[in-house]
Amino acid sequence: MEIRFESSRKEVSQMNTETLRENFLIDTIFENDKISWVYSHYDRVMIGSAVPATAPLTLETFDSLKSNYFLERREIGIINIGGDGKVIADGEEIAINKMGCIYVGKGTQKVTFSSDDSSNPAAFYLLSSPAHHTYPTRLFTKEDATPITIGSMETSNHRTIYKYIHLDGIQSCQLVMGLTVLKTGSVWNTMPSHVHDRRMEAYLYFDVPASQRVLHLMGEPSETRHLWISDRQAIISPPWSIHSGCGTSNYSFIWGMAGENKDYTDMDAVAISDLK
Numbered sequence: 001m002e003i004r005f006e007s008s009r010k011e012v013s014q015m016n017t018e019t020l021r022e023n024f025l026i027d028t029i030f031e032n033d034k035i036s037w038v039y040s041h042y043d044r045v046m047i048g049s050a051v052p053a054t055a056p057l058t059l060e061t062f063d064s065l066k067s068n069y070f071l072e073r074r075e076i077g078i079i080n081i082g083g084d085g086k087v088i089a090d091g092e093e094i095a096i097n098k099m100g101c102i103y104v105g106k107g108t109q110k111v112t113f114s115s116d117d118s119s120n121p122a123a124f125y126l127l128s129s130p131a132h133h134t135y136p137t138r139l140f141t142k143e144d145a146t147p148i149t150i151g152s153m154e155t156s157n158h159r160t161i162y163k164y165i166h167l168d169g170i171q172s173c174q175l176v177m178g179l180t181v182l183k184t185g186s187v188w189n190t191m192p193s194h195v196h197d198r199r200m201e202a203y204l205y206f207d208v209p210a211s212q213r214v215l216h217l218m219g220e221p222s223e224t225r226h227l228w229i230s231d232r233q234a235i236i237s238p239p240w241s242i243h244s245g246c247g248t249s250n251y252s253f254i255w256g257m258a259g260e261n262k263d264y265t266d267m268d269a270v271a272i273s274d275l276k
């Protein structure tokens, strides 16, 4: 497991491309037959993936977590971006199709991931944060997520937001999770952008066509930086940073947060005219 420590706002304003990518881009995820994790010191959120290509995979703990099993003091949100699959949580088998979300609560001792068809394996994106209470394991399909459409074609940000784990959805201790799908012809996500100093955020871009890229924007609103992102790569966004992007085509992404509250609408908007 890779550990990423935090960087200060001043440090980030002085980073070159390579240092920025080393600190905030997660590019080696979604490897076949592997569970991989990055432990971020922003709100102690763990960002990972599980691709059970040829055989099922079991969630294991790490020495550095000093726990007897992964979810002893943690909760986890799982979203499938690949073929149909299953999650087994302490014996409870749950089928999960593309864009479905499963929350598994603290205290669950054994979690296993499998694919229905090894020629089209499931690809599970994982987000985990510390937890102090057990909320029940729950599945939401993308239809359960009461999708809302925002933005417009005129401003190239027409998109549908699916909220899964949040105040009015699946209950959790601090995890908030969902995904956004851009309409054909729309390329901007989270524009106008925002910050929420009370919560860190992580993005996983997916369904980005192989020859296309997303220009992800981060940094303080008056000190923005960019990173070029390809399909199935993730980005860590510090609590003081904007997290927004513009694609060379439309695309989708999973957003996830942890911190002070689970209120999706708790955002401090940044006027487009204030970005530098």
Ligand SMILES: O=C[C@H](O)[C@@H](O)CC(=O)C(=O)O
Residues within 6 Å of the ligand: 159, 161, 179, 180, 189, 190, 191, 201, 243, 255, 264, 267
């Ligand atoms: O705090 C919320 C997150 O940044 C995302 O939900 C924003 C987003 O998906 C979008 O506007 O497209």
Ligand SMILES: [Zn+2]
Residues within 6 Å of the ligand: 194, 195, 196, 201, 243, 267
């Ligand atoms: Zn946000």
